Amino acid sequence: MEVSRADGGAEAPWKKMSKELLQIQYSPSRWVIRQSAEEALETYSQLGTQATSRARATKKILLDVSYGDGQREKLDIYFPDRVSSQTVRFFVFVHGGMWQCGSKDMSAFMVDPLTSWGVAVVIVAYDIAPIGTVDLMVDQLTRSLAFLQKQYPSNRGIYLCGHSAGAHLAAMMLLANWTEHGVTPNLKALFLLSGIYDLEPITHTSDNDLLHLTLEDAQKNSPQLLLPAMLKPVAPNPRMLVILAQHDSPEFQRQSREFFQVLCQGGWEVAFEELPDVDHFSVLENLSKADYLLSQMILKTIFSEA
């Protein structure tokens, strides 16, 4: 019997790559052209830490709110000045770092522009590897959204955004079983930045030294494989934006394009953008500026109510 596959049956190009080449494809810093790989990672962490300290010094905030019993199951909320916290729109950000680095304390890039437009920003922490497994991280993000919905039942929308490995976790929310959590989050849009949606190639990289993903773990956490087999739920039914940076590696480009196709075929309301002149890190760093193209796209999506 013919098995129908989202890739039309063609063998995935990564399967023909040497281990070294595959490692480079899944090392985003190696594709940055404005700086060396080390400098790019250093700049990213410095800018993220600065933006976060600035936001914490100037905004009305709730820091380290527990969304679960785990020690690291915390989120930070940055509120706009003049909007009631009960009826606000929430932009929820999930940081990247190959599921093994990064933290909420260096990820609040977008707080200034979004809060000045009246949107609250939530930055979610989760247990990165080796403490957490990908299964746990998915469960933690699910619980953080359920928590937010229960805390703010009259919110005007939850706009979920993930970067890189965080885009993977965000995309997994399309597969969440919300009935188990007793609440369906008011998920209005999903912004997926330079993400990974098929985890199998990761099982062949050194990132897996800490992740310990088996092929089965990778498959059950791959929205690229699971979404085609799933009936599209009635709710939540978020609009989606799949974003790619011009200087992302060919494998990252392939991942975003193929996931966009899966979403189109599944009948989701989805758009695709390849952003010029940015790499895996500057695409996010630029979100600290209100006039950046992606900041504008995000604001337009948030304020053009469906």
Ligand SMILES: N[C@@H](CC(=O)c1ccccc1NC=O)C(=O)O
């Ligand atoms: N080891 C990685 C680091 C990395 O992938 C990364 C770092 C910060 C934010 C996102 C990242 N990638 C995806 O999650 C690299 O080579 O760039």
